[in-house]
């Protein structure tokens with residue numbers, strides 16, 4: 075318990091998590107406003123007005139949350155405070171699990187604000203019953219951001235612990251999330267099949283987001299199985315990070 | 325009590341600490357002395373469980389650091405004053421540390437007061453001078469009111485005022501009966517601060533003794549002999565079994581006093597231009613003792629008078 079409080083004080087007593095958190099909310103919600111004012115049934119006949127469609131820009135927030143989570147640990151390596159952390163809590167597994175928990179709670183809260191915020195502003199600009207949260211799938215699309223953001227935070231933290239350097243960790247995370255996953259599909263023949271097993275592709279399938287024109291038939295997993303798959307990847311990466319931190323010199 | 329037994333650390337090809345065994349007695353200030361690169365910081369990191377030893381172990385009151393419960397209550401340490409997040413306030417820095425070991429928030433204010441940082445407690449630590457950072461580090465070390473304290477080169481880079489403050493603080497901690505283990509590469513500094521000395525060079529133990537004994541051994545007097553033709557005298561001195569070192573056109577003799585050397589010179593009919601006793605500075609002597617183990621020779625080390633060093637011994 076005391077380790078959780080210590081990590082909370084640590085995370086919230088510098089400015090960068092606040093700025094990242096703010097950006098992680100403003101960016102996707104802002105672009106949702108832009109999107110909502112631009113689309114209507116006449117100029118975009120293919121656009122489905124569903125709760126899932128309100129979450130199209132959440133991936134921007136997810137990218138910023140990755141920076142936030144990675145920074146939570148790489149800045150400790152950068153400034154040497156990781157040594158004070160391990161000096162105060164020599165059981166490194168406990169110390170890093172406490173840090174993970176604090177990061178997960180914060181990113182989950184951000185995910186909630188992004189999910190419901192995007193949905194609310196979209197619905198405010200497009201009144202009509204299509205955007206009501208009725209089915210379980212509707213709720214999964216919007217409230218699901220809580221789980222997706224939380225897991226994204228933990229995943230990025232794991233990468234941060236492994237890489238230890240801010241620039242390296244952020245570059246890996248952003249290049250991967252924003253470019254690599256999309257480009258994998260370009261590989262002839264096997265590209266699409268590989269893509270079906272990419273972590274952020276899995277997260278989007280859990281949310282039920284349709285990315286433009288993709289063939290989303292014949293997917294190997296259902297939404298909840300995709301979430302479990304995304305969670306499994308997160309646990310493996312974070313676990314590897316913690317394992318490495320225990321083995322390595324601080 | 326801190327006890328190192330066969331402590332060894334290898335980084336790739338560098339053997340930073342080599343089978344090092346020593347003990348730091350309770351309730352005294354023990355200096356940890358060695359030239360730069362001798363392995364002092366590495367040893368301290370191993371004592372604190374930050375680096376894993378390649379071999380051997382370090383125990384605090386018989387326990388490994390990582391087995392201590394709420395370790396800040398047992399051991400306080402300042403290894404590097406710059407290990408704070410520059411955008412975090414001094415108070416927040418101490419607050420998270422205090423919380424992690426279930427120490428009260430009031431204790432944070434107490435230690436801030438103790439080191440005189442109350443006035444800047446809410447300022448970001450990145451704006452602190454080295455002296456202030458050093459004080460913040462000491463405040464952090466004292467948070468848990470520990471009986472054992474480790475300081476790594478606490479006076480390095482400080483102005484004379486800061487050095488004096490740290491020195492007084494060490495004495496105060498020792499007067500309170502705490503065990504203080506403080507490293508330095510300056511013997512003159514340690515002579516003023518420490519009662520016991522653990523001396524290392526190239527990762528190996530050179531000696532462990534009281535500071536008094538070490539200084540006595542280190543400042544053995546020498547005599548400078550200068551003259552146009554010293555060959556005959558030199559061989560006589562050699563037969564007498566004293567240690568001779570060449571320095572320009574002079575000989576530096578240790579193990580025989582001026583009177584005896586003068587008689588010997590008369591017997592060998594040697595013309596002398598100078599025969600003068602040299603009170604070796606503590607630093608020079610220390611460098612001599614650790615000479616073989618100094619990793620980085622500098623001009624200063626080889627030069628005759630290290631003028632910038634604090635005058636020794638008093």
Ligand SMILES: Nc1ncnc2c1ncn2[C@@H]1O[C@H](COP(=O)(O)OP(=O)(O)O)[C@@H](O)[C@H]1O
Pocket residue numbers: 335338339340358359360361362363364365366367
């Ligand atoms: N993390 C590290 N990786 C590689 N070499 C290191 C590391 N830490 C220290 N060393 C090397 O170990 C030796 C001892 O260093 P150190 O313990 O810092 O000495 P001191 O504190 O006495 O100046 C030096 O040769 C140094 O270069």
Ligand SMILES: [Mg+2]
Pocket residue numbers: 361364365366476477
């Ligand atoms: Mg050092």
